[in-house]
Structure formats: C-alpha cells, structure tokens
Amino acid sequence: MLQQVNGQETSPLSCGNDPLSEDLQVFLGSDFQLAELDDLTKVNPVTPATVLRCLQERYQVDVFYTTAGCTLVALNPFKPVPHLYCPELMRDYHIAPQLQKLKPHIFTVGEQSYRNVKSLLEPVDQSIIVSGESGAGKTWTSRCLMKFYATVANSSASQETHETVERIEKRVLDSNPVMEAFGNACTLRNSNSSRFGKYIQLQLNRAQQMTGASVQTYLLEKTRVAYQAPLERNFHIFYQITKGASSSERLEWHLPEGAAFHWLPNSDRTLEEDCFEVTKDAMLHLGIDHSTQNNIFKILSGLLHLGNIHFDDSEDESQVL
Numbered sequence: 465m466l467q468q469v470n471g472q473e474t475s476p477l478s479c480g481n482d483p484l485s486e487d488l489q490v491f492l493g494s495d496f497q498l499a500e501l502d503d504l505t506k507v508n509p510v511t512p513a514t515v516l517r518c519l520q521e522r523y524q525v526d527v528f529y530t531t532a533g534c535t536l537v538a539l540n541p542f543k544p545v546p547h548l549y550c551p552e553l554m555r556d557y558h559i560a561p562q563l564q565k566l567k568p569h570i571f572t573v574g575e576q577s578y579r580n581v582k583s584l585l586e587p588v589d590q591s592i593i594v595s596g597e598s599g600a601g602k603t604w605t606s607r608c609l610m611k612f613y614a615t616v617a618n619s620s621a622s623q624e625t626h627e628t629v630e631r632i633e634k635r636v637l638d639s640n641p642v643m644e645a646f647g648n649a650c651t652l653r654n655s656n657s658s659r660f661g662k663y664i665q666l667q668l669n670r671a672q673q674m675t676g677a678s679v680q681t682y683l684l685e686k687t688r689v690a691y692q693a694p695l696e697r698n699f700h701i702f703y704q705i706t707k708g709a710s711s712s713e714r715l716e717w718h719l720p721e722g723a724a725f726h727w728l729p730n731s732d733r734t735l736e737e738d739c740f741e742v743t744k745d746a747m748l749h750l751g752i753d754h755s756t757q758n759n760i761f762k763i764l765s766g767l768l769h770l771g772n773i774h775f776d777d778s779e780d781e782s783q784v785l
C-alpha cells in the first residue's frame with residue numbers, strides 16, 4: 465500500500481508531504497485499537513482516509529471482514545487463511561443465538577439471510593449482492609456462500625431426505641467448476657477471472673432444505689474465443705482439453721499432442737484451473753453424460769482448428785479457384 469512520491473515513501477492516506485488532516489490525527493490519536501473496530505459506522509469522522517486506515521490496520525492483523533451497517537466489506541487475503549472457512553466455523557455461525565456478537569464474516573451475511581427466510585410467517589426471498597472490481601474476490605465469496613448454504617441447509621435434514629439433499633448440494637457445488645471452466649480466463653488482473661456476470665438462485669423448501677438451484681448468466685465475453693489481449697489467455701476449457709485429453713480423445717477430437725493453436729496464447733503457463741478431470745466429473749454430476757460431453761469437446765476442438773485457418777489476400781478477386 466505504500467507509494468513513492470518524489471523518491472520519498474508515503475502512505476496513500478497522506479497526500480505527498482501534506483500533513484494528515486486534523487480530523488484524522490484526532491481519530492488516529494484516540495485510545496482504541498483501530499484493528500478492533502468491527503463496524504465502519506463507528507469510525508469517526510467517516511472519511512475515505514479514516515475508513516481506509518481502519519481497513520488497512522485490520523488487514524495487517526489478518527482480519528479480512530468488517531461490517532459497514534448492513535454491508536459487509538470483504539478484503540481479499542490473497543493467501544490461504546487456515547480455518548477461516550472450515551465447516552466448524554460455519555456451524556458456529558449457524559447455531560449462534562446472537563449472530564451480531566460474532567466477528568463479521570461472510571457467514572454472518574449468509575446466516576442472516578437464511579434466518580430472514582425462516583423467521584417470517586410467509587417465507588420472503590432474500591438476495592445477496594456481491595460486488596467489487598476484478599480480482600476483489602467475488603467468485604470466491606459466492607463459492608463460500610454456496611458451500612455455507614450446502615452445509616447448513618443439510619444440517620436439519622432427516623435420514624431419509626439426507627441423501628436427496630446431499631445429491632442436490634453436490635450438483636449446486638459442481639456447477640462452479642463447470643461455469644468457471646467455460647466462463648473464466650486468466651487476465652492481467654486475475655488468473656481465474658469470471659468473464660460473465662451471474663445470478664444464482666438457491667431454492668429452499670419449507671423445511672429450509674436446499675431443493676434446487678439455477679444460474680442465469682449475463683454478458684459472457686464471447687470475443688475472447690477469437691481474441692485475447694497480450695499476456696492474457698482464452699477460456700480455461702480450451703487449455704483443459706488440449707492438455708488433459710487422453711490419447712483416444714486426442715485422436716477423436718483431432719488434437720495431436722503439442723499442436724499449436726493461434727487462439728491458445730500462453731499455454732505453456734500451467735494454472736490450477738487447467739484441471740480437465742474436475743470439469744468432466746462435475747459435468748457428469750450435473751447430468752451431462754459422456755456422449756454429450758464428447759460432442760461439446762469436439763466442437764471446442766473444431767473452434768481451435770478454425771482459429772488456425774489463414775486467409776491469404778487475393779491478388780485477383782475475379783480469379784476462379
């Protein structure tokens with residue numbers, strides 16, 4: 465977060481050599497620990513500088529969630545944080561008598577919405593909006609929320625319904641690798657950037673168990689198939705098929721080992737997302753059988769071959785070929 469201004473190190477909260485504003489100095493000089501402020505509405509005065517300083521202090525001690533009234537501010541840790549999303553913690557938030565007494569977390573938001581549906585006489589739909597710039601952690605957060613609901617919405621299931629609920633949850637969670645394989649790509653800002661917007665609906669029955677889910681997608685960046693900005697990549701699925709196909713699949717899809725494709729830049733870079741087996745398994749769980757999968761992958765392979773077609777400028781357009 466530190467910047468260099470005229471060769472001098474300066475914090476983004478101060479402006480060059482300008483002293484910190486009086487308000488900020490008073491705020492920073494007060495007795496309490498900034499990192500312990502769980503709610504940004506308690507920051508006084510509320511200015512970009514005080515809010516950012518508070519979030520920065522919290523980030524430095526590995527605290528990534530802060531409430532701001534009814535909004536949750538989530539900072540991206542950019543590293544695995546042990547136990548931050550473990551099932552035990554999900555349970556703690558799920559059974560907490562007073563949710564607001566626990567530390568701010570994405571599970572607070574998830575559980576509060578879950579309770580809002582349950583506590584009312586007539587169930588009322590709840591929405592959670594996850595927004596932020598590219599790489600902020602929206603995909604991660606939505607995945608966490610889906611895992612949270614898959615866990616808590618199963619905890620009350622009886623033995624008989626347990627298996628059905630578990631099957632539905634598996635499908636809900638398996639939609640992530642499939643959506644990400646076909647709709648995510650490595651960009652300059654994020655190696656697993658979603659190139660589309662999505663509206664995920666989770667359906668619960670009266671007993672609060674998950675009965676289904678649907679995903680609506682918006683504005684998929686289709687042009688990426690034929691054009692990738694320098695140092696960026698095409699959608700993950702293309703790299704998955706070219707790297708992960710078996711020898712018989714290669715023969716059938718006309719994808720010889722090591723073949724070069726114009727539409728697959730930076731394929732020497734191997735990413736965690738290049739895992740073809742995970743995508744195929746998830747597709748199977750979603751009900752996309754082997755033969756349909758085979759057809760899909762053949763079409764993708766055909767697209768890659770189309771990208772290798774080179775058109776020469778015709779010298780004489782009237783020439784009959």
Ligand SMILES: Nc1ncnc2c1ncn2[C@@H]1O[C@H](COP(=O)(O)OP(=O)(O)OP(=O)(O)O)[C@@H](O)[C@H]1O
Pocket residue numbers: 540541542543544545596597598599600601602603604605654656657658659
């Ligand atoms: N809570 C988290 N804990 C650990 N790492 C995280 C967390 N959130 C995000 N990350 C890391 O940051 C990367 C970018 O996050 P993510 O893909 O969720 O961003 P995004 O907001 O969905 O971006 P885009 O709009 O480009 O799709 C992730 O691949 C992951 O490595």
